[in-house]
Amino acid sequence: MNKCWLRCTRCSRKTDFRLIGKCPECRGTLLVEYDMDQARPTFTKKNLSRRSEASLWRYHELLPIHSPKSAVSLGEGWTPLVRLPSLEARLGLKRALVKREEQNPTGSFKARGFAVAVSLLSERGIAKAAVPSNGNAASAFAAYAARAGIEAHVFLPRDCPPLIVEECRLYGAHTTLVDGMIHDAGQRIDALQAEQGWFNAGTLREPGRVEGKKTMGFEIAEQFGWKLPDVIVYPTGGGSGIIGLWKAFNELQALGLVDGCLPRLISVQEEGCRPIVDAMASAPSPADSGAERTASPTGMRVPLPPDLDLLVSILGKTGGTAVAVGQDEIRSAQRTWGTCGISASPEGAATLAGLLKLREAQGIDPDETVVLFNTSHALKYLTPLSTGTHE
Numbered sequence: 001m002n003k004c005w006l007r008c009t010r011c012s013r014k015t016d017f018r019l020i021g022k023c024p025e026c027r028g029t030l031l032v033e034y035d036m037d038q039a040r041p042t043f044t045k046k047n048l049s050r051r052s053e054a055s056l057w058r059y060h061e062l063l064p065i066h067s068p069k070s071a072v073s074l075g076e077g078w079t080p081l082v083r084l085p086s087l088e089a090r091l092g093l094k095r096a097l098v099k100r101e102e103q104n105p106t107g108s109f110k111a112r113g114f115a116v117a118v119s120l121l122s123e124r125g126i127a128k129a130a131v132p133s134n135g136n137a138a139s140a141f142a143a144y145a146a147r148a149g150i151e152a153h154v155f156l157p158r159d160c161p162p163l164i165v166e167e168c169r170l171y172g173a174h175t176t177l178v179d180g181m182i183h184d185a186g187q188r189i190d191a192l193q194a195e196q197g198w199f200n201a202g203t204l205r206e207p208g209r210v211e212g213k214k215t216m217g218f219e220i221a222e223q224f225g226w227k228l229p230d231v232i233v234y235p236t237g238g239g240s241g242i243i244g245l246w247k248a249f250n251e252l253q254a255l256g257l258v259d260g261c262l263p264r265l266i267s268v269q270e271e272g273c274r275p276i277v278d279a280m281a282s283a284p285s286p287a288d289s290g291a292e293r294t295a296s297p298t299g300m301r302v303p304l305p306p307d308l309d310l311l312v313s314i315l316g317k318t319g320g321t322a323v324a325v326g327q328d329e330i331r332s333a334q335r336t337w338g339t340c341g342i343s344a345s346p347e348g349a350a351t352l353a354g355l356l357k358l359r360e361a362q363g364i365d366p367d368e369t370v371v372l373f374n375t376s377h378a379l380k381y382l383t384p385l386s387t388g389t390h391e
Contacts, residue, residue, distance in 0.1 A: 002061050002078060003035040006207065009163040009310050018174045019120060021205040021306075029307045030208045031247060032064050036254050043255060052062040054078040056112055056215035062251060063211055065119045072106035072148045076112050077215055080373070081223045084340055087352075091359050095369040097229075098342060099216065101376070106167070108345070108376035110140035112215055113240065117208030118144035119203055127151060129199040130192075132185035134237065134299045135164040136376050141201065142173035153198060155185035159297045161381045179190040182238075183304045203238035204306040209242045219247025220371060222259055230265050231366035233355050235347035235375055236267035236276055236322070237302035239311040246314045263371075266356035267311070270346075273303055274324040279312045296327060298346045299375065321363070334378060339380055345381060349373030 010028025023030055031314045039214045041059040051058045056077030060068045080103065080181045084096045101109035118141070121129055130153040131141045138154035145152035156165060157180060168175045170341040178185045189200050203209065221228060236242055242265055267276050271338065272294035305311060315322060325333075333352040337344035344352070351372040358364050 002039050004032050004064050006030040007033045009307075013366075017207075018033075019124065019199070019206045019208075021207065029204055029243075029310055030207060030241070032211055033061055034251070036251075043257075048222060056115065056212065056219075059215055060217050061307045062218075063215075065115060065294060066123055066209060067115070067272050070119060071115070071380060072122050072144055073115055074111065074143060074147060076104050076115045076212075077163070078219060079103045081220065082342075084372075086340060087336075091355070092366045093359070093364070093370060094367045095229075096355075096372070097370070098340075098372045098374050101218065102343060102345065102348065102374050106136070106140045106143045106302045107273075107380055108136040108140060109213065109216065109241065109373070110136045110376075111144070112212040112246060113137075113209030113244075114140045114144040114212065116212035117141075117206060119147050120149065120206065120208045121150060122148040125285075128197065129153070129201050130155065130189045130196070131201050132156075132182050132189055134182050134297060134301055136299055136380070137203075138173070138175075139167040139171065142168045142171035142178070145173065146171045151198075153196070153295070155190075155248050157181050157185060157297055161297065163380055163382060167194055167380070177219055178306050182302055203240050203307075210240050210247065213244030214248035215239045215244075216241070216373075217245040218252070221249070221252055224246050226258055228258055229262065229371045231266060231364055232263045232373070233266045233268060233352045233358075233370065234349045234373045236269060236311070237277070237299045237305070237347075239267075239302075239305045239307065241373075242267060242311055242314055243307075246318065260320045263313055264320045266354065266358065267320070268300075268301050268350045269314060269322065269323040269324050270298070270330065270350060271295075271324045271326045273301045274322075275303060275308060276311055276315075277322040277324045278317060279308050280322045289336055294344060300347055300350060323354045323357055325350050325357060329353040329357070337374070343376060343377040343379065344374045344376055345376035347376060349371075 007025035008028040011026040043061040080100045087096045104111040128151040158177040330349045333349035
C-alpha cells in the first residue's frame with residue numbers, strides 16, 4: 001500500500017488515514033493524500049500502458065487499500081469513451097464524446113465508489129453497513145457488500161424507481177423505503193446507529209467513494225493519450241463525482257503526467273432541486289427557502305449536498321459552472337441519446353440537455369473538446385410491467 005493520509009479541504013489539517021469523512025476540528029471534508037514520491041516510479045505512462053487489468057484497479061498506487069489482492073471487485077471501471085460525430089455536427093463542436101459509465105457492474109458509475117469503499121470496509125472486518133441513496137448507490141453498495149459478505153442495509157426514498165428497489169433486494173440487501181428524500185433516509189440511518197451498530201457509508205462519510213470515482217478522471221487522461229479535454233459535463237447530486245474528477249486531475253498534474261489547465265467542470269442539475277446552481281449564482285436554493293422541491297427521483301435530487309462550499313470552490317477553480325435543465329429537456333435529450341445508440345438514464349440525459357443549453361448560450365466554444373458522462377442506463381428507470389407494489 002502506498003503511504004497515504006487524510007487532509008481537510010477546509011483547514012488543511014492532516015490526520016492519519018481512517019474511515020472518517022469529516023475533520024474533527026472544523027468539520028470540513030477529508031480527502032486522501034498520497035506520497036507522490038513513492039508512487040512516481042511505478043505510476044508511469046509506460047507502466048500503465050502495459051497493464052492488462054481492464055478495471056479501476058490498474059491505478060492501485062493511488063487507491064487507499066493495503067493490497068490489490070484485497071480488492072472487492074466485480075470488474076468495474078475502464079468504460080468506453082465514445083466519440084459522437086452526429087452530435088458534433090449538430091452543435092458545431094470540434095469533438096464531443098461520451099464516457100459510458102452505464103457499462104459498469106450494476107449499470108452505473110456508483111460501482112466505482114463502492115468497489116473501493118467496500119474494499120476498505122472488508123479490510124477492516126466491518127460486517128454491517130448502511131447507505132442512504134436515491135437508487136443507484138444503493139444497488140451498487142448492495143452488490144459489492146454481497147461480494148464481500150457484508151450485511152447491507154439501504155434506505156431509499158419511497159418514490160425510488162421500482163426496478164432499482166428490486167435490484168437491491170436481488171443482491172440481498174435489507175431495503176427500507178422512507179418518506180421524504182435522501183437526507184431523510186440518512187437521518188434514519190443516524191437515528192438507528194447506536195441500536196444497529198452499522199457503518200454509515202453515505203456520501204463523504206468515508207474516503208473510499210471519492211477515491212473510486214476519481215478513477216474516471218485517470219481513465220479519461222489515459223484514453224485521451226495523457227491530454228485532457230477542455231470541458232467535462234457531469235450530472236451532480238451529492239457531488240462526490242465532481243470532487244473525484246478534480247482530485248484525479250490534480251494528482252496527475254502532481255505526478256507530471258498531464259499539464260496545462262484542468263478541464264472546466266460543469267455540474268448539471270434538474271430544475272426543482274438545484275442547490276449547486278443556486279450557490280454558484282449566490283441565490284437562495286429551495287433547500288434554504290423551504291420551497292417545494294419538484295425534481296424527479298434521480299441521483300441529481302439531493303437538496304442538501306454534504307459539502308456545497310467545496311463543490312462551488314471546485315467549479316470556480318476550474319472555470320466551470322452549474323446549469324439546471326427541466327424535465328422536458330431531459331426527456332428530449334434521452335431520445336437524442338437513443339439516436340446515437342446510447343441508453344441514457346435521466347442523469348446522463350441531463351448532461352446532454354445541459355450541453356445543448358450552454359452551446360445555445362455560447363458557453364462552450366466550437367473548437368473545444370467536450371466529454372459528457374452517461375452515469376447509468378435508461379432501463380433502470382422504466383416502470384415494470386408487473387402491477388405489484390414495492391414496500
